Amino acid sequence: MSSKITIIGAGSVGSTIAYNLSNNDLASEIVLIDINKEKVEGEVMDIVQGTSFRNPISIVAGDYEDAKDSDIVIITSGIARKPGQTRIELTQTNVNILKSITPQIVKEAPNALYIIVSNPVDIMTYVFTKISGLPENQIIGSGTLLDTARLRFGLSEHFEVAQKNIHAYVFGEHGDTSFVPWSCADVSGASLDDYAEMMRHLGKEPKPLDKAGMEEYVHKSGGIVIAKKGATFYAVSVAVCKLCGMLLSAYDSIATVSSVMHGEYGIEDVAISTLTLVGPNGVQGKVPLKLTDEEVAKLQKSANSLKEVISQIEL
Known part of the structure:
Protein backbone atom coordinates (compact mmCIF):
# COMPACT_ATOMS: atom_id res chain seq x y z
CA MET A 1 0.00 0.00 0.00
CA SER A 2 1.39 3.39 -0.99
CA SER A 3 0.31 6.16 1.36
CA LYS A 4 1.79 9.13 3.15
CA ILE A 5 1.13 9.74 6.83
CA THR A 6 2.27 12.85 8.70
CA ILE A 7 2.44 12.97 12.49
CA ILE A 8 2.49 16.30 14.32
CA GLY A 9 4.20 15.94 17.69
CA ALA A 10 7.15 13.67 18.46
CA GLY A 11 6.43 13.06 22.13
CA SER A 12 5.83 9.59 23.52
CA VAL A 13 2.54 9.12 21.67
CA GLY A 14 3.57 10.60 18.32
CA SER A 15 6.91 8.81 18.13
CA THR A 16 5.35 5.49 19.17
CA ILE A 17 2.72 5.88 16.44
CA ALA A 18 5.55 6.49 13.96
CA TYR A 19 7.38 3.41 15.23
CA ASN A 20 4.27 1.23 14.94
CA LEU A 21 3.57 2.51 11.44
CA SER A 22 7.15 1.70 10.46
CA ASN A 23 6.53 -1.94 11.37
CA ASN A 24 3.47 -2.47 9.19
CA ASP A 25 2.55 -1.84 5.58
CA LEU A 26 0.08 1.01 5.97
CA ALA A 27 2.45 3.78 4.87
CA SER A 28 5.27 4.08 2.37
CA GLU A 29 6.08 7.60 3.63
CA ILE A 30 6.05 8.86 7.22
CA VAL A 31 6.77 12.47 8.16
CA LEU A 32 7.31 13.34 11.82
CA ILE A 33 7.10 17.04 12.77
CA ASP A 34 7.87 18.66 16.12
CA ILE A 35 8.94 22.06 17.38
CA ASN A 36 11.85 20.32 19.13
CA LYS A 37 14.07 19.63 16.11
CA GLU A 38 16.70 17.67 18.02
CA LYS A 39 14.09 15.37 19.55
CA VAL A 40 12.33 14.62 16.29
CA GLU A 41 15.60 13.97 14.47
CA GLY A 42 16.65 11.54 17.18
CA GLU A 43 13.32 9.73 17.09
CA VAL A 44 13.45 9.34 13.31
CA MET A 45 17.06 8.17 13.36
CA ASP A 46 16.24 5.53 15.96
CA ILE A 47 13.17 4.31 14.06
CA VAL A 48 14.63 4.32 10.56
CA GLN A 49 17.66 2.28 11.57
CA GLY A 50 15.35 -0.65 12.29
CA THR A 51 13.62 -0.58 8.93
CA SER A 52 16.28 -2.69 7.18
CA PHE A 53 14.25 -5.69 8.31
CA ARG A 54 11.20 -4.66 6.25
CA ASN A 55 10.38 -3.42 2.77
CA PRO A 56 11.81 0.04 2.08
CA ILE A 57 9.94 2.97 3.61
CA SER A 58 10.68 6.71 3.81
CA ILE A 59 10.72 8.23 7.30
CA VAL A 60 11.80 11.84 7.70
CA ALA A 61 11.98 14.52 10.37
CA GLY A 62 10.27 17.31 8.50
CA ASP A 63 8.56 20.68 8.54
CA TYR A 64 5.01 21.53 7.60
CA GLU A 65 5.78 21.82 3.89
CA ASP A 66 6.92 18.18 3.96
CA ALA A 67 3.33 17.19 4.77
CA LYS A 68 2.21 18.08 1.23
CA ASP A 69 0.03 15.37 -0.36
CA SER A 70 -0.40 13.47 2.91
CA ASP A 71 -3.23 10.97 2.93
CA ILE A 72 -3.51 11.14 6.73
CA VAL A 73 -2.32 13.72 9.27
CA ILE A 74 -2.22 12.69 12.93
CA ILE A 75 -2.11 15.49 15.51
CA THR A 76 -0.70 14.51 18.91
CA SER A 77 0.72 17.86 20.05
CA GLY A 78 -0.05 19.14 23.53
CA ILE A 79 1.16 19.07 27.08
CA ALA A 80 0.24 16.79 29.95
CA ARG A 81 -1.65 18.10 32.96
CA LYS A 82 0.63 19.57 35.61
CA PRO A 83 0.13 19.32 39.38
CA GLY A 84 -2.36 21.96 40.50
CA GLN A 85 -3.47 22.75 36.97
CA THR A 86 -7.22 22.77 36.38
CA ARG A 87 -8.84 20.95 33.49
CA ILE A 88 -9.84 24.31 32.01
CA GLU A 89 -6.26 25.61 32.16
CA LEU A 90 -4.91 22.48 30.48
CA THR A 91 -7.61 22.62 27.84
CA GLN A 92 -6.90 26.27 27.00
CA THR A 93 -3.16 25.62 26.75
CA ASN A 94 -3.63 22.71 24.35
CA VAL A 95 -6.28 24.58 22.36
CA ASN A 96 -3.80 27.42 21.90
CA ILE A 97 -1.19 24.95 20.63
CA LEU A 98 -3.73 23.51 18.20
CA LYS A 99 -4.67 26.99 16.99
CA SER A 100 -1.04 27.68 16.11
CA ILE A 101 -0.60 24.35 14.32
CA THR A 102 -3.85 24.24 12.35
CA PRO A 103 -3.34 26.91 9.67
CA GLN A 104 0.19 25.70 8.95
CA ILE A 105 -0.72 22.06 8.40
CA VAL A 106 -4.07 22.65 6.65
CA LYS A 107 -2.33 24.92 4.13
CA GLU A 108 0.00 22.09 3.14
CA ALA A 109 -2.42 19.14 3.37
CA PRO A 110 -5.96 20.39 2.69
CA ASN A 111 -7.16 17.05 1.34
CA ALA A 112 -5.82 14.78 4.08
CA LEU A 113 -7.91 12.91 6.61
CA TYR A 114 -7.07 14.28 10.06
CA ILE A 115 -6.89 12.13 13.20
CA ILE A 116 -6.93 14.21 16.38
CA VAL A 117 -5.25 12.47 19.32
CA SER A 118 -4.28 15.43 21.51
CA ASN A 119 -6.15 15.62 24.82
CA PRO A 120 -8.79 16.48 25.81
CA VAL A 121 -9.48 14.78 22.49
CA ASP A 122 -13.20 15.52 22.13
CA ILE A 123 -12.72 19.23 22.73
CA MET A 124 -9.66 19.33 20.48
CA THR A 125 -11.64 17.56 17.75
CA TYR A 126 -14.44 20.11 18.12
CA VAL A 127 -12.00 23.05 18.04
CA PHE A 128 -10.17 21.70 14.98
CA THR A 129 -13.50 21.24 13.22
CA LYS A 130 -14.43 24.86 13.97
CA ILE A 131 -11.13 26.53 13.04
CA SER A 132 -9.66 24.40 10.24
CA GLY A 133 -12.16 25.26 7.53
CA LEU A 134 -12.10 21.64 6.41
CA PRO A 135 -15.18 19.53 5.66
CA GLU A 136 -16.26 17.62 8.78
CA ASN A 137 -15.87 14.25 7.10
CA GLN A 138 -12.08 14.79 7.02
CA ILE A 139 -11.82 15.13 10.83
CA ILE A 140 -11.82 12.15 13.20
CA GLY A 141 -11.02 12.24 16.91
CA SER A 142 -9.52 9.05 18.37
CA GLY A 143 -12.28 9.36 20.98
CA THR A 144 -13.13 6.23 22.94
Missing part, protein backbone atom coordinates in the same frame (compact mmCIF):
# COMPACT_ATOMS: atom_id res chain seq x y z
CA LEU A 145 -11.36 3.84 20.57
CA LEU A 146 -8.79 3.19 23.32
CA ASP A 147 -11.46 3.02 26.03
CA THR A 148 -13.29 0.41 23.97
CA ALA A 149 -10.07 -1.59 23.59
CA ARG A 150 -9.59 -1.48 27.37
CA LEU A 151 -13.16 -2.66 27.88
CA ARG A 152 -12.75 -5.56 25.48
CA PHE A 153 -9.52 -6.60 27.16
CA GLY A 154 -11.24 -6.55 30.55
CA LEU A 155 -14.19 -8.58 29.28
CA SER A 156 -11.83 -10.98 27.51
CA GLU A 157 -10.00 -11.61 30.77
CA HIS A 158 -13.28 -12.08 32.63
CA PHE A 159 -14.90 -14.49 30.18
CA GLU A 160 -11.63 -16.11 29.03
CA VAL A 161 -12.52 -15.64 25.39
CA ALA A 162 -10.63 -13.93 22.55
CA GLN A 163 -11.12 -10.18 22.32
CA LYS A 164 -12.11 -10.48 18.64
CA ASN A 165 -15.27 -12.33 19.74
CA ILE A 166 -16.38 -9.49 22.03
CA HIS A 167 -18.55 -6.68 20.71
CA ALA A 168 -18.88 -4.05 23.41
CA TYR A 169 -18.27 -0.32 23.27
CA VAL A 170 -17.53 2.76 25.33
CA PHE A 171 -19.62 5.84 24.42
CA GLY A 172 -19.28 9.49 25.43
CA GLU A 173 -16.23 11.57 26.11
CA HIS A 174 -12.76 10.13 26.40
CA GLY A 175 -12.88 10.74 30.13
CA ASP A 176 -14.76 10.22 33.36
CA THR A 177 -18.29 10.64 31.96
CA SER A 178 -17.90 7.87 29.40
CA PHE A 179 -20.06 4.78 29.86
CA VAL A 180 -20.72 1.31 28.47
CA PRO A 181 -24.08 0.76 26.73
CA TRP A 182 -24.46 -2.74 28.13
CA SER A 183 -27.72 -3.28 26.23
CA CYS A 184 -25.61 -3.59 23.07
CA ALA A 185 -22.74 -5.73 24.43
CA ASP A 186 -22.41 -9.31 23.24
CA VAL A 187 -20.02 -12.19 22.73
CA SER A 188 -20.38 -13.52 19.16
CA GLY A 189 -24.03 -12.51 19.03
CA ALA A 190 -25.01 -13.70 22.49
CA SER A 191 -25.77 -11.21 25.28
CA LEU A 192 -23.27 -11.32 28.12
CA ASP A 193 -25.77 -13.07 30.39
CA ASP A 194 -26.70 -15.60 27.70
CA TYR A 195 -23.04 -16.26 26.96
CA ALA A 196 -22.31 -16.94 30.62
CA GLU A 197 -25.19 -19.44 30.69
CA MET A 198 -23.91 -21.11 27.50
CA MET A 199 -20.48 -21.52 29.08
CA ARG A 200 -22.02 -23.24 32.10
CA HIS A 201 -23.51 -25.83 29.76
CA LEU A 202 -19.98 -26.41 28.45
CA GLY A 203 -18.65 -27.05 31.94
CA LYS A 204 -17.17 -23.59 32.57
CA GLU A 205 -18.10 -21.42 35.54
CA PRO A 206 -17.67 -17.74 34.62
CA LYS A 207 -17.83 -15.38 37.59
CA PRO A 208 -20.70 -12.87 37.78
CA LEU A 209 -19.81 -9.74 35.83
CA ASP A 210 -19.42 -6.60 37.94
CA LYS A 211 -20.46 -4.06 35.30
CA ALA A 212 -19.79 -1.04 37.52
CA GLY A 213 -16.37 -2.45 38.38
CA MET A 214 -15.63 -3.00 34.68
CA GLU A 215 -16.53 0.60 33.86
CA GLU A 216 -14.30 1.77 36.71
CA TYR A 217 -11.47 -0.33 35.26
CA VAL A 218 -11.91 1.45 31.92
CA HIS A 219 -12.04 4.89 33.57
CA LYS A 220 -9.00 4.38 35.78
CA SER A 221 -6.71 2.35 33.52
CA GLY A 222 -4.99 5.38 32.02
CA GLY A 223 -4.36 6.97 35.41
CA ILE A 224 -2.94 3.73 36.80
CA VAL A 225 -0.52 3.40 33.89
CA ILE A 226 0.56 7.03 34.26
CA ALA A 227 1.10 6.57 38.01
CA LYS A 228 3.22 3.48 37.43
CA LYS A 229 5.31 4.50 34.39
CA GLY A 230 4.68 8.20 33.79
CA ALA A 231 2.66 8.12 30.56
CA THR A 232 0.46 5.99 28.32
CA PHE A 233 1.50 5.52 24.72
CA TYR A 234 1.65 1.89 23.58
CA ALA A 235 -2.07 1.11 23.60
CA VAL A 236 -3.17 4.47 22.18
CA SER A 237 -0.62 4.21 19.37
CA VAL A 238 -1.93 0.77 18.39
CA ALA A 239 -5.49 2.15 18.42
CA VAL A 240 -4.50 5.07 16.18
CA CYS A 241 -2.67 2.78 13.76
CA LYS A 242 -5.78 0.58 13.62
CA LEU A 243 -7.79 3.70 12.76
CA CYS A 244 -5.29 4.55 10.00
CA GLY A 245 -5.89 1.09 8.58
CA MET A 246 -9.65 1.72 8.54
CA LEU A 247 -9.16 5.00 6.67
CA LEU A 248 -6.88 3.39 4.08
CA SER A 249 -9.06 0.34 3.48
CA ALA A 250 -11.28 -0.38 0.50
CA TYR A 251 -14.42 -0.53 2.65
CA ASP A 252 -15.89 1.37 5.57
CA SER A 253 -15.56 0.22 9.18
CA ILE A 254 -17.50 1.02 12.36
CA ALA A 255 -15.62 2.39 15.35
CA THR A 256 -16.15 4.49 18.47
CA VAL A 257 -14.46 7.67 17.31
CA SER A 258 -15.22 11.30 18.07
CA SER A 259 -16.95 13.60 15.60
CA VAL A 260 -19.38 16.51 15.81
CA MET A 261 -22.97 15.55 16.56
CA HIS A 262 -25.89 16.94 14.58
CA GLY A 263 -28.97 15.93 16.52
CA GLU A 264 -28.14 12.27 17.06
CA TYR A 265 -29.55 11.17 20.44
CA GLY A 266 -30.72 14.76 20.90
CA ILE A 267 -27.12 16.10 20.95
CA GLU A 268 -25.89 19.08 18.91
CA ASP A 269 -22.66 21.01 18.39
CA VAL A 270 -20.17 18.93 20.35
CA ALA A 271 -17.73 16.18 19.36
CA ILE A 272 -18.27 12.90 21.16
CA SER A 273 -17.86 9.17 20.56
CA THR A 274 -20.63 6.86 19.46
CA LEU A 275 -20.55 4.17 16.78
CA THR A 276 -19.34 5.92 13.63
CA LEU A 277 -18.97 4.79 10.02
CA VAL A 278 -15.44 5.63 8.87
CA GLY A 279 -13.39 4.69 5.84
CA PRO A 280 -11.48 6.04 2.84
CA ASN A 281 -13.80 9.06 2.69
CA GLY A 282 -13.41 9.80 6.38
CA VAL A 283 -16.46 10.10 8.62
CA GLN A 284 -19.62 8.94 6.84
CA GLY A 285 -21.92 9.50 9.80
CA LYS A 286 -23.02 8.16 13.17
CA VAL A 287 -24.51 4.67 13.25
CA PRO A 288 -27.94 4.97 14.98
CA LEU A 289 -27.51 2.18 17.50
CA LYS A 290 -30.64 1.76 19.60
CA LEU A 291 -29.91 2.74 23.20
CA THR A 292 -32.08 2.52 26.29
CA ASP A 293 -33.49 5.75 27.74
CA GLU A 294 -30.98 5.49 30.58
CA GLU A 295 -28.08 5.14 28.13
CA VAL A 296 -29.26 8.13 26.09
CA ALA A 297 -29.39 10.18 29.30
CA LYS A 298 -25.81 9.16 30.13
CA LEU A 299 -24.65 10.16 26.65
CA GLN A 300 -26.38 13.53 26.93
CA LYS A 301 -24.82 14.08 30.36
CA SER A 302 -21.38 13.36 28.90
CA ALA A 303 -22.02 15.78 26.04
CA ASN A 304 -23.15 18.49 28.44
CA SER A 305 -20.00 18.08 30.54
CA LEU A 306 -17.93 18.74 27.41
CA LYS A 307 -20.07 21.73 26.44
CA GLU A 308 -19.51 23.21 29.89
CA VAL A 309 -15.74 23.11 29.35
CA ILE A 310 -16.04 24.49 25.81
CA SER A 311 -18.09 27.43 27.13
CA GLN A 312 -15.17 28.42 29.37
CA ILE A 313 -12.37 28.40 26.81
CA GLU A 314 -11.39 30.87 24.13
CA LEU A 315 -11.64 29.39 20.64
Whole structure:
Protein backbone atom coordinates (compact mmCIF):
# COMPACT_ATOMS: atom_id res chain seq x y z
CA MET A 1 0.00 0.00 0.00
CA SER A 2 1.39 3.39 -0.99
CA SER A 3 0.31 6.16 1.36
CA LYS A 4 1.79 9.13 3.15
CA ILE A 5 1.13 9.74 6.83
CA THR A 6 2.27 12.85 8.70
CA ILE A 7 2.44 12.97 12.49
CA ILE A 8 2.49 16.30 14.32
CA GLY A 9 4.20 15.94 17.69
CA ALA A 10 7.15 13.67 18.46
CA GLY A 11 6.43 13.06 22.13
CA SER A 12 5.83 9.59 23.52
CA VAL A 13 2.54 9.12 21.67
CA GLY A 14 3.57 10.60 18.32
CA SER A 15 6.91 8.81 18.13
CA THR A 16 5.35 5.49 19.17
CA ILE A 17 2.72 5.88 16.44
CA ALA A 18 5.55 6.49 13.96
CA TYR A 19 7.38 3.41 15.23
CA ASN A 20 4.27 1.23 14.94
CA LEU A 21 3.57 2.51 11.44
CA SER A 22 7.15 1.70 10.46
CA ASN A 23 6.53 -1.94 11.37
CA ASN A 24 3.47 -2.47 9.19
CA ASP A 25 2.55 -1.84 5.58
CA LEU A 26 0.08 1.01 5.97
CA ALA A 27 2.45 3.78 4.87
CA SER A 28 5.27 4.08 2.37
CA GLU A 29 6.08 7.60 3.63
CA ILE A 30 6.05 8.86 7.22
CA VAL A 31 6.77 12.47 8.16
CA LEU A 32 7.31 13.34 11.82
CA ILE A 33 7.10 17.04 12.77
CA ASP A 34 7.87 18.66 16.12
CA ILE A 35 8.94 22.06 17.38
CA ASN A 36 11.85 20.32 19.13
CA LYS A 37 14.07 19.63 16.11
CA GLU A 38 16.70 17.67 18.02
CA LYS A 39 14.09 15.37 19.55
CA VAL A 40 12.33 14.62 16.29
CA GLU A 41 15.60 13.97 14.47
CA GLY A 42 16.65 11.54 17.18
CA GLU A 43 13.32 9.73 17.09
CA VAL A 44 13.45 9.34 13.31
CA MET A 45 17.06 8.17 13.36
CA ASP A 46 16.24 5.53 15.96
CA ILE A 47 13.17 4.31 14.06
CA VAL A 48 14.63 4.32 10.56
CA GLN A 49 17.66 2.28 11.57
CA GLY A 50 15.35 -0.65 12.29
CA THR A 51 13.62 -0.58 8.93
CA SER A 52 16.28 -2.69 7.18
CA PHE A 53 14.25 -5.69 8.31
CA ARG A 54 11.20 -4.66 6.25
CA ASN A 55 10.38 -3.42 2.77
CA PRO A 56 11.81 0.04 2.08
CA ILE A 57 9.94 2.97 3.61
CA SER A 58 10.68 6.71 3.81
CA ILE A 59 10.72 8.23 7.30
CA VAL A 60 11.80 11.84 7.70
CA ALA A 61 11.98 14.52 10.37
CA GLY A 62 10.27 17.31 8.50
CA ASP A 63 8.56 20.68 8.54
CA TYR A 64 5.01 21.53 7.60
CA GLU A 65 5.78 21.82 3.89
CA ASP A 66 6.92 18.18 3.96
CA ALA A 67 3.33 17.19 4.77
CA LYS A 68 2.21 18.08 1.23
CA ASP A 69 0.03 15.37 -0.36
CA SER A 70 -0.40 13.47 2.91
CA ASP A 71 -3.23 10.97 2.93
CA ILE A 72 -3.51 11.14 6.73
CA VAL A 73 -2.32 13.72 9.27
CA ILE A 74 -2.22 12.69 12.93
CA ILE A 75 -2.11 15.49 15.51
CA THR A 76 -0.70 14.51 18.91
CA SER A 77 0.72 17.86 20.05
CA GLY A 78 -0.05 19.14 23.53
CA ILE A 79 1.16 19.07 27.08
CA ALA A 80 0.24 16.79 29.95
CA ARG A 81 -1.65 18.10 32.96
CA LYS A 82 0.63 19.57 35.61
CA PRO A 83 0.13 19.32 39.38
CA GLY A 84 -2.36 21.96 40.50
CA GLN A 85 -3.47 22.75 36.97
CA THR A 86 -7.22 22.77 36.38
CA ARG A 87 -8.84 20.95 33.49
CA ILE A 88 -9.84 24.31 32.01
CA GLU A 89 -6.26 25.61 32.16
CA LEU A 90 -4.91 22.48 30.48
CA THR A 91 -7.61 22.62 27.84
CA GLN A 92 -6.90 26.27 27.00
CA THR A 93 -3.16 25.62 26.75
CA ASN A 94 -3.63 22.71 24.35
CA VAL A 95 -6.28 24.58 22.36
CA ASN A 96 -3.80 27.42 21.90
CA ILE A 97 -1.19 24.95 20.63
CA LEU A 98 -3.73 23.51 18.20
CA LYS A 99 -4.67 26.99 16.99
CA SER A 100 -1.04 27.68 16.11
CA ILE A 101 -0.60 24.35 14.32
CA THR A 102 -3.85 24.24 12.35
CA PRO A 103 -3.34 26.91 9.67
CA GLN A 104 0.19 25.70 8.95
CA ILE A 105 -0.72 22.06 8.40
CA VAL A 106 -4.07 22.65 6.65
CA LYS A 107 -2.33 24.92 4.13
CA GLU A 108 0.00 22.09 3.14
CA ALA A 109 -2.42 19.14 3.37
CA PRO A 110 -5.96 20.39 2.69
CA ASN A 111 -7.16 17.05 1.34
CA ALA A 112 -5.82 14.78 4.08
CA LEU A 113 -7.91 12.91 6.61
CA TYR A 114 -7.07 14.28 10.06
CA ILE A 115 -6.89 12.13 13.20
CA ILE A 116 -6.93 14.21 16.38
CA VAL A 117 -5.25 12.47 19.32
CA SER A 118 -4.28 15.43 21.51
CA ASN A 119 -6.15 15.62 24.82
CA PRO A 120 -8.79 16.48 25.81
CA VAL A 121 -9.48 14.78 22.49
CA ASP A 122 -13.20 15.52 22.13
CA ILE A 123 -12.72 19.23 22.73
CA MET A 124 -9.66 19.33 20.48
CA THR A 125 -11.64 17.56 17.75
CA TYR A 126 -14.44 20.11 18.12
CA VAL A 127 -12.00 23.05 18.04
CA PHE A 128 -10.17 21.70 14.98
CA THR A 129 -13.50 21.24 13.22
CA LYS A 130 -14.43 24.86 13.97
CA ILE A 131 -11.13 26.53 13.04
CA SER A 132 -9.66 24.40 10.24
CA GLY A 133 -12.16 25.26 7.53
CA LEU A 134 -12.10 21.64 6.41
CA PRO A 135 -15.18 19.53 5.66
CA GLU A 136 -16.26 17.62 8.78
CA ASN A 137 -15.87 14.25 7.10
CA GLN A 138 -12.08 14.79 7.02
CA ILE A 139 -11.82 15.13 10.83
CA ILE A 140 -11.82 12.15 13.20
CA GLY A 141 -11.02 12.24 16.91
CA SER A 142 -9.52 9.05 18.37
CA GLY A 143 -12.28 9.36 20.98
CA THR A 144 -13.13 6.23 22.94
CA LEU A 145 -11.36 3.84 20.57
CA LEU A 146 -8.79 3.19 23.32
CA ASP A 147 -11.46 3.02 26.03
CA THR A 148 -13.29 0.41 23.97
CA ALA A 149 -10.07 -1.59 23.59
CA ARG A 150 -9.59 -1.48 27.37
CA LEU A 151 -13.16 -2.66 27.88
CA ARG A 152 -12.75 -5.56 25.48
CA PHE A 153 -9.52 -6.60 27.16
CA GLY A 154 -11.24 -6.55 30.55
CA LEU A 155 -14.19 -8.58 29.28
CA SER A 156 -11.83 -10.98 27.51
CA GLU A 157 -10.00 -11.61 30.77
CA HIS A 158 -13.28 -12.08 32.63
CA PHE A 159 -14.90 -14.49 30.18
CA GLU A 160 -11.63 -16.11 29.03
CA VAL A 161 -12.52 -15.64 25.39
CA ALA A 162 -10.63 -13.93 22.55
CA GLN A 163 -11.12 -10.18 22.32
CA LYS A 164 -12.11 -10.48 18.64
CA ASN A 165 -15.27 -12.33 19.74
CA ILE A 166 -16.38 -9.49 22.03
CA HIS A 167 -18.55 -6.68 20.71
CA ALA A 168 -18.88 -4.05 23.41
CA TYR A 169 -18.27 -0.32 23.27
CA VAL A 170 -17.53 2.76 25.33
CA PHE A 171 -19.62 5.84 24.42
CA GLY A 172 -19.28 9.49 25.43
CA GLU A 173 -16.23 11.57 26.11
CA HIS A 174 -12.76 10.13 26.40
CA GLY A 175 -12.88 10.74 30.13
CA ASP A 176 -14.76 10.22 33.36
CA THR A 177 -18.29 10.64 31.96
CA SER A 178 -17.90 7.87 29.40
CA PHE A 179 -20.06 4.78 29.86
CA VAL A 180 -20.72 1.31 28.47
CA PRO A 181 -24.08 0.76 26.73
CA TRP A 182 -24.46 -2.74 28.13
CA SER A 183 -27.72 -3.28 26.23
CA CYS A 184 -25.61 -3.59 23.07
CA ALA A 185 -22.74 -5.73 24.43
CA ASP A 186 -22.41 -9.31 23.24
CA VAL A 187 -20.02 -12.19 22.73
CA SER A 188 -20.38 -13.52 19.16
CA GLY A 189 -24.03 -12.51 19.03
CA ALA A 190 -25.01 -13.70 22.49
CA SER A 191 -25.77 -11.21 25.28
CA LEU A 192 -23.27 -11.32 28.12
CA ASP A 193 -25.77 -13.07 30.39
CA ASP A 194 -26.70 -15.60 27.70
CA TYR A 195 -23.04 -16.26 26.96
CA ALA A 196 -22.31 -16.94 30.62
CA GLU A 197 -25.19 -19.44 30.69
CA MET A 198 -23.91 -21.11 27.50
CA MET A 199 -20.48 -21.52 29.08
CA ARG A 200 -22.02 -23.24 32.10
CA HIS A 201 -23.51 -25.83 29.76
CA LEU A 202 -19.98 -26.41 28.45
CA GLY A 203 -18.65 -27.05 31.94
CA LYS A 204 -17.17 -23.59 32.57
CA GLU A 205 -18.10 -21.42 35.54
CA PRO A 206 -17.67 -17.74 34.62
CA LYS A 207 -17.83 -15.38 37.59
CA PRO A 208 -20.70 -12.87 37.78
CA LEU A 209 -19.81 -9.74 35.83
CA ASP A 210 -19.42 -6.60 37.94
CA LYS A 211 -20.46 -4.06 35.30
CA ALA A 212 -19.79 -1.04 37.52
CA GLY A 213 -16.37 -2.45 38.38
CA MET A 214 -15.63 -3.00 34.68
CA GLU A 215 -16.53 0.60 33.86
CA GLU A 216 -14.30 1.77 36.71
CA TYR A 217 -11.47 -0.33 35.26
CA VAL A 218 -11.91 1.45 31.92
CA HIS A 219 -12.04 4.89 33.57
CA LYS A 220 -9.00 4.38 35.78
CA SER A 221 -6.71 2.35 33.52
CA GLY A 222 -4.99 5.38 32.02
CA GLY A 223 -4.36 6.97 35.41
CA ILE A 224 -2.94 3.73 36.80
CA VAL A 225 -0.52 3.40 33.89
CA ILE A 226 0.56 7.03 34.26
CA ALA A 227 1.10 6.57 38.01
CA LYS A 228 3.22 3.48 37.43
CA LYS A 229 5.31 4.50 34.39
CA GLY A 230 4.68 8.20 33.79
CA ALA A 231 2.66 8.12 30.56
CA THR A 232 0.46 5.99 28.32
CA PHE A 233 1.50 5.52 24.72
CA TYR A 234 1.65 1.89 23.58
CA ALA A 235 -2.07 1.11 23.60
CA VAL A 236 -3.17 4.47 22.18
CA SER A 237 -0.62 4.21 19.37
CA VAL A 238 -1.93 0.77 18.39
CA ALA A 239 -5.49 2.15 18.42
CA VAL A 240 -4.50 5.07 16.18
CA CYS A 241 -2.67 2.78 13.76
CA LYS A 242 -5.78 0.58 13.62
CA LEU A 243 -7.79 3.70 12.76
CA CYS A 244 -5.29 4.55 10.00
CA GLY A 245 -5.89 1.09 8.58
CA MET A 246 -9.65 1.72 8.54
CA LEU A 247 -9.16 5.00 6.67
CA LEU A 248 -6.88 3.39 4.08
CA SER A 249 -9.06 0.34 3.48
CA ALA A 250 -11.28 -0.38 0.50
CA TYR A 251 -14.42 -0.53 2.65
CA ASP A 252 -15.89 1.37 5.57
CA SER A 253 -15.56 0.22 9.18
CA ILE A 254 -17.50 1.02 12.36
CA ALA A 255 -15.62 2.39 15.35
CA THR A 256 -16.15 4.49 18.47
CA VAL A 257 -14.46 7.67 17.31
CA SER A 258 -15.22 11.30 18.07
CA SER A 259 -16.95 13.60 15.60
CA VAL A 260 -19.38 16.51 15.81
CA MET A 261 -22.97 15.55 16.56
CA HIS A 262 -25.89 16.94 14.58
CA GLY A 263 -28.97 15.93 16.52
CA GLU A 264 -28.14 12.27 17.06
CA TYR A 265 -29.55 11.17 20.44
CA GLY A 266 -30.72 14.76 20.90
CA ILE A 267 -27.12 16.10 20.95
CA GLU A 268 -25.89 19.08 18.91
CA ASP A 269 -22.66 21.01 18.39
CA VAL A 270 -20.17 18.93 20.35
CA ALA A 271 -17.73 16.18 19.36
CA ILE A 272 -18.27 12.90 21.16
CA SER A 273 -17.86 9.17 20.56
CA THR A 274 -20.63 6.86 19.46
CA LEU A 275 -20.55 4.17 16.78
CA THR A 276 -19.34 5.92 13.63
CA LEU A 277 -18.97 4.79 10.02
CA VAL A 278 -15.44 5.63 8.87
CA GLY A 279 -13.39 4.69 5.84
CA PRO A 280 -11.48 6.04 2.84
CA ASN A 281 -13.80 9.06 2.69
CA GLY A 282 -13.41 9.80 6.38
CA VAL A 283 -16.46 10.10 8.62
CA GLN A 284 -19.62 8.94 6.84
CA GLY A 285 -21.92 9.50 9.80
CA LYS A 286 -23.02 8.16 13.17
CA VAL A 287 -24.51 4.67 13.25
CA PRO A 288 -27.94 4.97 14.98
CA LEU A 289 -27.51 2.18 17.50
CA LYS A 290 -30.64 1.76 19.60
CA LEU A 291 -29.91 2.74 23.20
CA THR A 292 -32.08 2.52 26.29
CA ASP A 293 -33.49 5.75 27.74
CA GLU A 294 -30.98 5.49 30.58
CA GLU A 295 -28.08 5.14 28.13
CA VAL A 296 -29.26 8.13 26.09
CA ALA A 297 -29.39 10.18 29.30
CA LYS A 298 -25.81 9.16 30.13
CA LEU A 299 -24.65 10.16 26.65
CA GLN A 300 -26.38 13.53 26.93
CA LYS A 301 -24.82 14.08 30.36
CA SER A 302 -21.38 13.36 28.90
CA ALA A 303 -22.02 15.78 26.04
CA ASN A 304 -23.15 18.49 28.44
CA SER A 305 -20.00 18.08 30.54
CA LEU A 306 -17.93 18.74 27.41
CA LYS A 307 -20.07 21.73 26.44
CA GLU A 308 -19.51 23.21 29.89
CA VAL A 309 -15.74 23.11 29.35
CA ILE A 310 -16.04 24.49 25.81
CA SER A 311 -18.09 27.43 27.13
CA GLN A 312 -15.17 28.42 29.37
CA ILE A 313 -12.37 28.40 26.81
CA GLU A 314 -11.39 30.87 24.13
CA LEU A 315 -11.64 29.39 20.64
